[in-house]
Amino acid sequence: MKNKQSHKKSKPARSRGPITIFCLAALSLWIWNLIPSIRPHANRPMPSDNELIEELRQMTYSPDELPNFSPDELDLARFGKQLFFDKRFSANGEVACASCHQPEKAFSDGLRFGQGLGQTVRRTPSIINSFASFWFFWDGRADSLASQALGPIEHPMEHGISRTHVVRLIREHYRKEYEANFGQFPQNLEAELPIEAKAKEGRYDTSAKMSAYTFASLDSFRIQDALLVKSSKLETSPAKLISRLSDFTPKTPDAWAEAWDQLSAEQQTSINTVFVNFGKAIAQFETGIIAVNSPFDDFAKKVIAGTPIDEALGEGFGKDELDGLKLFLGPGICTSCHMGPHFSDQQFHNIGLPLQSDLILDVQELCIDVGRSMGVLMVQDSPFNCKGGFINEKRESCLELPWLDSENLELVGAFKTPSLRNVAQRAPYTHDGRFAKIADILSHYNEMPEESGIGHREETLLPLKFNNDQLKRLELFLNSLSSPVTDLSEKAHTLSLR
Ligand code: HEC
Numbered sequence: 001m002k003n004k005q006s007h008k009k010s011k012p013a014r015s016r017g018p019i020t021i022f023c024l025a026a027l028s029l030w031i032w033n034l035i036p037s038i039r040p041h042a043n044r045p046m047p048s049d050n051e052l053i054e055e056l057r058q059m060t061y062s063p064d065e066l067p068n069f070s071p072d073e074l075d076l077a078r079f080g081k082q083l084f085f086d087k088r089f090s091a092n093g094e095v096a097c098a099s100c101h102q103p104e105k106a107f108s109d110g111l112r113f114g115q116g117l118g119q120t121v122r123r124t125p126s127i128i129n130s131f132a133s134f135w136f137f138w139d140g141r142a143d144s145l146a147s148q149a150l151g152p153i154e155h156p157m158e159h160g161i162s163r164t165h166v167v168r169l170i171r172e173h174y175r176k177e178y179e180a181n182f183g184q185f186p187q188n189l190e191a192e193l194p195i196e197a198k199a200k201e202g203r204y205d206t207s208a209k210m211s212a213y214t215f216a217s218l219d220s221f222r223i224q225d226a227l228l229v230k231s232s233k234l235e236t237s238p239a240k241l242i243s244r245l246s247d248f249t250p251k252t253p254d255a256w257a258e259a260w261d262q263l264s265a266e267q268q269t270s271i272n273t274v275f276v277n278f279g280k281a282i283a284q285f286e287t288g289i290i291a292v293n294s295p296f297d298d299f300a301k302k303v304i305a306g307t308p309i310d311e312a313l314g315e316g317f318g319k320d321e322l323d324g325l326k327l328f329l330g331p332g333i334c335t336s337c338h339m340g341p342h343f344s345d346q347q348f349h350n351i352g353l354p355l356q357s358d359l360i361l362d363v364q365e366l367c368i369d370v371g372r373s374m375g376v377l378m379v380q381d382s383p384f385n386c387k388g389g390f391i392n393e394k395r396e397s398c399l400e401l402p403w404l405d406s407e408n409l410e411l412v413g414a415f416k417t418p419s420l421r422n423v424a425q426r427a428p429y430t431h432d433g434r435f436a437k438i439a440d441i442l443s444h445y446n447e448m449p450e451e452s453g454i455g456h457r458e459e460t461l462l463p464l465k466f467n468n469d470q471l472k473r474l475e476l477f478l479n480s481l482s483s484p485v486t487d488l489s490e491k492a493h494t495l496s497l498r
């Protein structure tokens with residue numbers, strides 16, 4: 001929010017000058033207090049003890065929110081776990097989900113971009129506590145864990161195979177597990193099947209309004225120029241070119257689409273059903289990957305149970321972490337997005353990251369990453385979304401799905417608010433892995449550039465202007481969110497909170 005004052009010079013009201021100045025000063029002070037978001041963050045107050053206790057209640061999982069596997073779900077999760085680690089589900093026999101989501105790296109990979117058959121264009125997020133997420137992928141193009149799991153399989157840079165290949169592998173190696181969980185393997189898939197077959201997908205075109213806005217919002221004349229030159233070569237408009245570059249969904253090879261068209265409609269439905277069941281098994285396993293016992297949780301539980309704050313401090317969560325927590329809640333206003341026990345509002349925001357010009361110019365053949373504005377088009381169109389009849393995971397995203405507005409300019413350059421659980425164990429950070437350390441992303445929040453590289457940054461984000469001590473304590477607090485990871489498929493079917 002900017003205070004634009006117009007200074008008209010015509011009739012100076014000399015006698016009322018001091019009163020006017022006084023009134024203006026009083027008004028500014030009033031506005032200053034009324035709208036905390038226009039105050040520099042560092043000047044906002046730290047929460048009082050009572051406010052802190054109230055906040056802590058919102059920031060811990062309650063036992064009834066946590067997954068609790070029935071014996072059937074436990075069986076399914078165990079099947080899913082085998083699939084998650086099985087490298088046969090890839091074109092070169094070397095890529096499993098676990099190649100990028102490695103248990104020893106908090107189910108991420110430590111790389112800037114995921115590395116499967118080739119390189120992905122985004123960073124590998126963790127799957128820890130995904131039971132609590134509404135949307136999946138950085139742009140939220142999946143509204144359930146089961147539908148999410150199908151994406152990497154058919155992505156040429158990840159597993160690089162098709163659903164028909166998955167069906168063949170299940171038929172050959174997992175028939176017993178499949179039938180125990182989903183009933184008889186479809187009879188119409190017993191015959192010889194092509195190795196790879198899937199339907200051709202459509203293109204996702206952002207509207208003229210969205211593309212023109214995206215082009216205009218690019219914070220680099222150099223890139224705008226490059227796009228202008230390229231669009232005139234291709235005899236198209238820059239907006240159309242943007243639209244094309246922002247749909248970087250992998251395209252189905254013609255041979256796969258032709259093989260798919262040879263299959264009967266019943267076979268196609270059966271293949272999709274087995275493929276979705278593959279996703280459901282993996283989703284069940286992922287649901288049981290949980291981290292809820294961090295030093296922060298220990299502290300919060302003690303305080304909520306009535307222990308005085310000072311006495312609740314201990315190893316892993318001491319005075320500095322407490323200060324960091326207060327900075328996170330108060331001056332940092334981090335909980336306006338990283339809220340609740342999952343430290344995410346489950347929404348999408350543009351946090352004002354500058355363009356990585358070299359990156360975009362390098363890969364401009366491939367993509368302009370507009371984030372959520374493309375994710376909305378994709379999730380609404382997906383046959384595997386919660387309205388498609390295949391998957392019925394009841395997440396809140398399903399309620400939002402029909403109401404998503406693909407014309408919302410705020411979504412350009414917006415990405416999913418990541419959970420901050422176990423954040424210290426899974427550098428690098430953000431959707432494009434540009435920050436190697438937590439300290440680096442905190443400096444971004446501390447300085448907060450005026451303009452975003454693409455789209456415009458959330459207005460509530462102002463430079464933190466913290467000093468080094470404060471930044472250090474904020475980081476220590478983030479470190480205190482690391483918890484040992486429990487794999488429910490390995491345990492009896494209840495998880496006990498420590
Ligand atoms: C080549 C590395 C790679 C492989 C293999 C891979 N992933 Fe991912 N995973 C990623 C990347 C990169 C993203 C983010 C992509 C995006 O947002 O566009 C991601 C996103 C996810 C997410 C979304 C997390 C969230 O909170 O939004 C889940 C869940 C996930 N993968 C599970 C899986 C499963 C299940 C498999 C196997 C079927 C798998 N991944 C295979 C790299 C990989």
Ligand code: HEC
Pocket residue numbers: 328332333334335336337338348349350351353414415416417418419420423428429430431432438441445458460461464474478
């Ligand atoms: C306006 C919403 C918003 C606010 C406020 C906000 N964040 Fe974020 N945060 C996000 C989003 C969205 C991302 C991912 C952005 C991206 O990848 O483009 C993110 C990313 C992060 C990450 C990287 C996590 C990862 O896995 O990559 C950290 C750490 C983080 N934020 C900490 C903080 C802290 C500390 C504060 C307060 C100073 C804060 N955030 C305030 C929305 C917000």
